[in-house]
Amino acid sequence: MATLTKQKIGSVLAKQGILVAFALFIIAFTFANPKFLSVDNLFSVIRSSAILGIMALGVTFVVISGNLDLSVGSMMSFSTIVVLDLHDKIGPFLAIPAMFAMTLCLGAFIGFLVGYLKLNSLIVTLGMLSAIHGLTLTYSGGKNMDIADKEGTWFSVFGQGTALGIPVPILIFLGLAAVLGLVLARTPFGRKVYAVGGNGTAATFSGIRRARTVFLCYVMSSACVAVAGLIQASRSLGSQNTVGQGLELEVLAAVILGGASLMGGSGTIFKTVIGVLILGFIQNGLLLLGLQFYVQFVVTWVIIILAVWLDIAAKRGKLWSPIA
Amino acid sequence: MQPGALSDALKKGAIWGFIVLELIFFSVAGEYLSLSDNAFMDYENMLLLLKQSAPIGIIAMGMTIVMINGNIDLSVGATYAIAAIILLDSMTWPIFAGLGDWVIPVAWLLALLAGTMLGALNGIIVWKTGVDAFIVTLGSMLGFRGIVFMFNGENPTSHLNWTLVDFAEAQVLGLHTATWFLAIVTLVLWYVMTRTVHGRNAYAIGDNREAAVNAGIRVGPHMMINFAIIGFLAALSAVVFYSESGSVNPNDGQLYELWVITAVVLGGTKITGGAGSVIGTLGGVIAIQLLRKGLGHIGADTSTVNLVIGLILIAVLVLDRQLNVKGKEELKV
């Protein structure tokens, strides 16, 4: 009986190692600074994680399908700049769909290269990171983009509004997470994403159109980026060309922290959300402790490795790796 | 010539073919667009090209073997910065005050040692925890950068030693010091990877880790050695470069990992491991440096440079894909 419960606890740990780690961090931070768990702070963390988080949702699809997307940061800059520019030119009603269309085109282009032409995704998206940055600079002429009438536009609702007392970015993030979570876990498309990432050849042999599936993953990812860009633009109603720079690695870190394997075929939206929140709370927690940013770097390093280690150690039931 | 030999040769030589294309393009375009009276393919300019390829190139050699081994190292940029700080800072430490210019080799050694240790640290973590190298080094990319800032806050660390600068700027037998280092590193690693047991085992591990384990290869130590080597090389790259420049910003080396990986993959190393060569990587490094240099030569502006570099990377992949098509009857997976 005793061994049975022990086993049960073991298997819970194994399945939810990352959640346990998450809980531990929260408790530790709360002891260090009681403000950490205040409603204001929670909202503030989730709100500022929302942009990163929404991008991570899309990237989760890409990673599960066995690919990488390093272009999301610079694509997000692009969406933000475009929607801000068009806001004043054609009004928000048209600007938003126009920006979505342009961003989706970028996603479709990457999807075409990686899916249909079967090019290596790391290099393609690395190339696109640079190319889209160039595109953004050309588009904006390198200038910051600002909305002229900041007080008068309803456009600010996506980034600054609240509904039912909850900030809109949080609602969008969680809503999107729920929808995409269902898509991934329950729909035929989601199943195909796992199959293509798990074993692309076998998926093809099962009649799954691998190229199309990969293509759609990138389109989804770019749609998420467009949403993130929209919130970003709405939040500050103005932006510089580099607003998303460097986010690609943070996004990837969150997805991996959530337990998706870079080899493809595993991961879930729920876990990605946890990964995003862990990163967000770490940053916020350390800031509240008043640590220098470089101490935050070091602590984040340790925490990322510990969290992932704990997670896989629980899965294999052994602390140390079996690698000889 | 056997059937397919030509396409084989093309495949292997794709990156060199691309380099030739770049040379032709920039030479011709340079005639019209460049202010300079000197030709792009001027001998001196080509020597500079090799020299300028060294900082990325030396690290890329290490990345090649780590990637052949089936791992990746994203922390090289930060390791590079740490080694640079140790190199420059240690020359001013009071304990070495009596050494005169003999402090130089000591500083070099310290920097190289530090790089090797950091690399080995990554290796040990990958080995002992079993966490994927991508994640481990993504973490240490941050962590090492944090350590960089701990040295001197946000300020640059500087120590200009003209003896050192003169050494680094010297040209021996026509080649710059940095070029010599790049050449020697390339040769040594080529030898290690093709001729030694460690090199061959590294290939085997990257190719099929399970098979290597089943065959009784001790996977962990090999991986650790390769991580130590890349740490050493990141430090060597810093040592060569900062001997000449004498000051390091805490941000230096950022994004190097991405450029290095790009060069390695352009050079034909498989991202999943098991295949690749340091010679190919040399081609990849030169191709990238040539692109940057050439775009500057013809006066492209910042946004164009970004756009073009990105698209060219993709174009090279498309080209490579075309060369690799086996024929119409190929299995469609």
Next chain:
Amino acid sequence: MTDPVLRLEGIVKTFPGVRALDGVSLSVMPGEVHALMGENGAGKSTLMKVLGGIHQPNEGRILMDEKPVVMAGPLEAKAKGIVFIHQELSLAEELTVAENIYLGELPKKSFGRVDWATLFSKTDAILKKLNVGFGAKTRVGSLSIANQQMVEIARALTVDAKAVIFDEPTASLTDAEKVVLFDVISDLQKSGVGIVYISHRMEEIFKITDRITVLRDGQYQGTVETRETDEEKVTQMMIGRKLDLSRNASHHELGDVALEVRGLSCGKLYDDISFDIRRGEVVGFYGLVGAGRTEIAETLFGLRDPSKGKILLDGEEVRLNSPSDAIARGISLVPEDRKGQGLVLGMNCRDNMTLPQVDDLKAGPFVAEGAEVAIFDLYRDKLDIRTPGWKQKVGNLSGGNQQKIVIGKWLSMKPSVLIVDEPTRGIDVGSKSEIHKLLRELAAQGYAVMVISSEMPEVLHVSDRIVAMYSGRIMRTFTSEEVTEDSLIQAISGIGGDKAA
């Protein structure tokens, strides 16, 4: 009496949800070939992995020369003289044959340099003994599966082994290579090495082994002298009942031509292939490895573009550009390589089985999971798949049960043309005859079935007609009445056998 080289005592090994080995004991004498038999999932591979240091037993002990030893890992096992030839290929494809054979023990010179001269000369000697058609410097990835298997086997000859374990070495070998393998085994035997031999092929077992140990559901059933037993008794020990080996002789009416292929060619792979399959008919394709049968199947499944010729389904010419085209037209293909092409190893059993029809099993926008489980249960029972439940990852099933998942996956598509490529590779005798029976039944229900196999008894057993292929061409087509083993062998070796209409 001599001491056994190797003794396993009361080995217990559990995985989450599975008791794979339950107190198994086994001893191997020097110079003995000891067969290990049992159904798919009985625990044979697991037992050998415990011996080879890949798994640690929960209970029990291992003795070598009557001294207890601990196999902490593959390295220790190898150092103690245990060589393990794996069921699944375990090769580094980018490396040369020589490097693969000596993987982990490359000969060294000073400073850790590889001693290439020694390596190649030693390898050449081994390859010569094995009588294979490739050299030491060939890249392993460019070899056919069969030749890769020979590379794996060559490893047995590199060290002074005390015991060699062969886990289904012949699953992807043809007769020519088998002969060589048996020579190798008898050489090893003469030099006093103890050999454990795992196989589902009875004729091999009775040809080369001295004793047989049988496992069932992880439990030890007993050990018998090969000389003193026969197929029937062994089968009974394995599956606990007798096997009905009679051919399903029900002669049902043949229907219309379902699949017709006219003058199909594909580059150098095969040339001018014409045949047809009627509803209700099983057509066997027999030939040596590399004869091009798999490539024909792949073409019919939309995976290759033919360079010439036509494919007709129900009399109508079709273009098949992708597997989904082929599936939409009622073609199913059970591919040759289950790990690479058949299964997503990290996915659970149910999801693997329903993968090709996941678009059709819908409840609203979602996958109808209930319907999926129903399909899984149906075929689990029909094919006797041993798994703790549908949630189990396919990668954790035994090799034979994995194969059954693939077969179930394609049967559940209710195809009108079913192509099976080496359908019973690695499947135990009991299930094998079940599958044969199933193929016959399917035909009787009106399916057109194309069976590609390198096992002559299988082809002879299930086919109504047999197409013999040699090096990309059809040599002859036999009906089940006229075919004899000799004429078949002649046809596939390219000797004589004028092309019949």
Next chain:
Amino acid sequence: AEHGPFKIGITQNNVGVDSYQTTYEQAFIAAAEENDMVESVVLDAGGDVARQIAQVEDLIQQDVDAIIIWPTNGEAVIPAVRKAHQADIPVIVTNSNIAEQGFDFVASFSGPDNITQGARSAEIMCDKFKDMGIEAEARVVQISGQPGYTTAIERAKGFEDRLPEVCPDVTLVETQPGDWNREKSQQVMEAFLVKYDDIDGVYAGDDNMGVGALNAAKAAGREDIIFVGATNFSVGYEAMEAGDYWGSIYQSPVDDAEAALQTAIDVLNGEDVPFLNYFDTPKITQDNMSEFTKPVF
């Protein structure tokens, strides 16, 4: 002795990272095109010292008549500058200066004085606190530029040194970097607001970050904070118009670029140029902003 136009090469720090640098590049190109006496080669180091050194080498190799450099690192480029000097090519440093050791190899420096700028921001902040009568207890947070950049370091130093001199009782409670990035700065400010109930002033290393911080404060409903920035961007100017943002330092990238080009031409013409050629960067606040045109970037 020279005939024909001067060939002038420039290697900039990191164009495209913000509007200032972009506007600088455009202004420089425009000025060079307008001037018949000048042909220009415009390069960008992308913030990477190694690339900048390579670009200086390339410019030397191309035999330009003068090199303008916007150093990525004020010391690391010294040996490269020495090489240009040895090749008899005059070097003009722009925007942020190189270290003293390199002065021997440089013809002139042209740019703003960032330490003074930081000091002036401190004065603006202090004066406002005095107006409000809270100079005895005010608490200030600082959001600095990208760690490691000379401009960021110098402005922070100027501010930190000057503030206690003019307002000894004001405390600088914390400094965090905002990486010249509005979004990052907004996040940093959000955390500050949670952490400190009492914040009276925010000093940001440039207006871009200042406005990010302002957004955070507005979202949190904290209205009474004094924002002071530097490098007056158009967003900052607008926020000042709206009365949300108190003051900044007026610095025009167009002036910066034109000054650099003119200095180079003067040097090539053999004219006498001062070694430290600062252009003026005055204080701008809500009170005097009507004297300034709205920045174009």
